Amino acid sequence: MTDVLVQAAPPAELLASRASDPYPYFRWLREHAPVFAERKRDGRTIWHISRHDDVRALLGDERLSKNPDTVPGYRPGPEGLNKHLVHADPPEHTRLRRLVSTAFLPRRIAALEPFVQHTAEDLLDRLDPDTGVDLIGEFALPLTFTLICTILGVPEHLNTPTTRTMLTNTVVPTAGQRTDARLRTFLTELIAHKRHHPTGELDLLGALVGAREQLTEEELLGTAYLLLLVGHDTTVNLIGNGLLALLRHPDQLQALRADPALIGTGLEELLRYDSPVRDATFRVATEPIRLHGRLIQPGDIVSLLIGSANRDPSHFPDPDRLDLTRNPNDHLAFGRGPHFCIGAALSRMEGALAVNLVLHRLGEIRLAAPDHELRWRPSRVMRGLESLPVTSR
Known part of the structure; x- marks a missing residue:
């Protein structure tokens, strides 16, 4: 088998319902088509890899580069904000990851639990499910953004819906282009503020600003952007997708309500079932890679479909069934290898607390809109709801 074989095309109705x-x-x-070639109008080829074992292997394959500079004219993120650890190969990746890793050590995550619980309880106490609640806009977004702002040492007056919207719009294809310059200005001013107003131990951004000899100005801007965005956006999706899955599976919801300790294996299943990241971040081939009779050429972009890998029946028995007791559960929601999500422990802690608190403080809630009215954010990488309306009526 060679790459000259005719490639089957997915049915139009499946393409239309992907979002x-x-x-x-x-x-x-x-x-x-486990190795599916998408030919772009500009001549580039993007290979979509869908099977679990292939995605798992390629997540750690050194023949795939994370550096977008290897593809002339390609820009996977906002202009001027692409120099960060997600878009770097060793040794740059190793250096950048080391600089931020101390903020996500297990002891620091554990120390943040009381703050997360208090913040979540305060948000939930303000909500009245009888009149309707949006669990994304009124709970998941402010909870996760408040926490990452606290870790980074972002001034409280900048923790606003406007700031959150500006960040999350950068992963929306049509909106991102309009916010790039404004976001770069915001981050430049934030970093200038941190140079003169460090805020103590919980001040990762202040520590990065102080490490001037280890970071270029562009790397500092890119890292600040990455941590602010990914530090909350992925967990918003985890909370939203997880709660939606439970509301669609009342038996599993009731099991978790009856036994909150089930959140241990349950959270891993929610991560697998509807992963907050559906497609791994940018990778490009630096050497020829042959897979299932197809030839990926140097310079081709490789899209690793995490959401598909986590539903692969060859790896997960009955993969379309939500089972909060599933064990083992070696999903790929946080990636694998050198680029395994640095904030995975933080996201797990937030997600577990948030899901259990919603179920036990809001009472018997249900979806307040039919499935077909739910809107998913248009993003290639992330998978998350625009809103999650619930009611107790």
Whole structure:
């Protein structure tokens, strides 16, 4: 088999429904085109890899570079904000990861639990499910953004819906272009502020600003952007997707309500079932890679479909069933290898607390809108809801 073979095309109805429900499309890819070539108008090729074992292996494959500079003219993130550890190979990646890793040590995550619980309880106490609640806009977003601002040492007056929207719009294809300059200005002013107003131990951004000899100005800006965005956006999706999955599976919701300790294995299943990151971040081939009879050429972009890998029946028995007791559960929601999500422990802690608190403080809630009215944010990498309306009526 060679790359000259005719490639089957996914059915149009599966392509049309990818935003709301990508899993039938992923199933088709795994069964018919596990290494699927998408030819772009600019001449580039993007390879979509859908099977678990292939995605797992390629997540740590040194033949795939994370540096977008290897693809002339390609820009995976906001202009001027791409120099950070997600878009770096060793040794730059190793250096950048070391600078931020101390903020995500297990002892620091554990120390933050009381703050997260208090913040979540305060937010939930303000909500009245009888009149309707948006669990994204009124709970998940302010909870996760408040925590990452606290870790980074961002001044309280900048923890606003406007700031959150400016950041999250950068992962929306049509909105991102409009916010790039404004976001760069915001981050430049934030860093200038931190140079003169460090705020103590919980001040990762202040520590990075102080490490001037280890970071270029562009790396500092890019890292600040990355931590502010990914430090909350992924967990928003985890909380939203997880609660939606539970509301769609009342038996599992009631099991967790009856036994909150089930959140241990349960959170891993929520991560697997509807992963907050559906497609791994940018990778480009630096050497030829042959896979399932297809030849990936140097310079081709490789898209590793985490959401598909986590529903692969060859790896997960009955993968489309939500089972909070599933064990083992070696999902790939946080990636694998050198680029394994640095904030995974933080996200797990936040997600577990948030889901249990919603179930036990808001009472018997249900979706306040039919499934077809739920709106998913248009993003290639992330998978998350724009809103999650619930009610107790």
